[in-house]
Each structure stands twice: as structure tokens, then as C-alpha cells.
Amino acid sequence: MNNIATFLRSSIGRKLMMALTGLFLILFLVVHLAGNLQLLAGDGGEAFNRYSYFMANNGLIQTVSKLNFLFIILHVIYSIWLTRTNAAARPIAYAGKAKEVQSQWSSRNMGILGTLILLFLIVHLKSFWYEFKFGSIPTIPAGTYDGLDMEIIDAYSYIAAAYAQPGYVAIYLIGMTVLAFHLFHGFQSAFQTLGLGFSKYKKLIQTVGVIYSILIPVLFAIIPVVMYLQQS
């Protein structure tokens, strides 16, 4: 136990925690996107409302959700910890041009990008997750959907109302642009930490990383844009 605690405090231990929590969040985004794309099913929200009801009432999903929040918090804490110790180890900044040659813009700005994503998440979780759990969302009468004999929340209409506001859609577009840059570096960086960065899989990891970091944010961004256009 003591050895694990010592390892998690070491520089490589901290990087490993960043990589593992990051990879979990990368997987979460795929599942979250697949669920959210049902908002565009064109069925008046039935598929999404059924899905939303299932997610809120499934014990396993609720456990994974708690893990998800834990990993987000750990990812943030470890990133602050790593940045502070890296800065302390390098009291004199890299000189002018040299740093641009050594690394990409996104890799040098992971802290800023991560902070912006955290701000996006606070807005996002307050408006959806918090309201679904603790707010008073309009409901759909029991029996509206075949085989569902209870009153369930009308998650679809609530989200549609949010995405009818251009300012809200803009927050998502900015958030997804920032997310793309963060993932662009984060994806490859995680595999590098796991020791696969220079292996025979290097090219494959790079290719999948580029596709993932563009495709996932673009598909997320399409949802509010389409829902806005459907209502305008």
C-alpha cells in the first residue's frame, strides 16, 4: 500500500494517473456521444427520453457515473500537481523561438485548454446533469411510450429549449473547438506515457488520435447546431 502511495506521488506515477484517467474519459466521450446522437433521431425525442430514463435508473450506469466524476476530479488534481512541479523544476522559461520548435501549440497549452474545458463542464453539468437530478424538469405522462407505464422526464424537450438559444449553442461550439485541441495532444500523450509512443504502433496511434480528436468534437458540435436550426 505504502509502495503504491509512493509511486503515485512520483513523477512517472503522476503522469500515469493523468494517462489512465484521460483514457477513461476518452472512452466516456465515445459512449456519451453515441447516447446523445439519439437527440437527432427525428422521432420527437422518444429514443433519447427512453435512453435518458434507462441511464438514470440503471445501477451499473450510476456506479460508472460516480467513477466518471472521480476520474474527472483526479485528472484535474493531477494536472495541477504535475504542472506545478514541472514549473518548479524549470525556473527559467525556454527562450523565445526554441520552445515553438520543440513542441506543438496544443501540447504547450494543455493547462489553458483543460481549464477552459473545466469551465465548459461546469456550465454543461449545471444545465443538464444537475437539473435532471435535482431540478424540476417537465415530465411526459405515463403510457405515452409503448411499454413504459410511468411518468418520465422530458429530457429531449428540455435540451431542445437550451439549444434554441444561440448563445448556448456558441458555448458548445467554442467548448468543442477547445476539446479538439486538448484531445489532439492528450490522446497521443497518454499512449506515450504508457510506453507505446515509440513502438511499432506509433503511426497507428497517431492516425487514430487525429481522427478521434477531430471526429468526436465535430459530432458533439453538430447536435446543438442541428437542434438550433430545427427550431429557428
Ligand code: HEM
Ligand atoms: C452536444 C453535446 C452534449 C450533450 C447534448 C450532452 C448531454 C448531456 C446530458 C443530457 C447529461 C445528463 C445525463 C443525466 O444525468 O442523465 C450529460 C452529462 C454529462 N456530460 Fe454531456 N453532453 C454533451 C457534451 C459533453 C461533452 C463534450 C462532455 C465532456 C467534455 C460532456 C461531459 C458530461 C459529463 C461528465 C456528464 C456527467 C455524466 C455522468 O453522470 O457520469 N458532455 N451530458
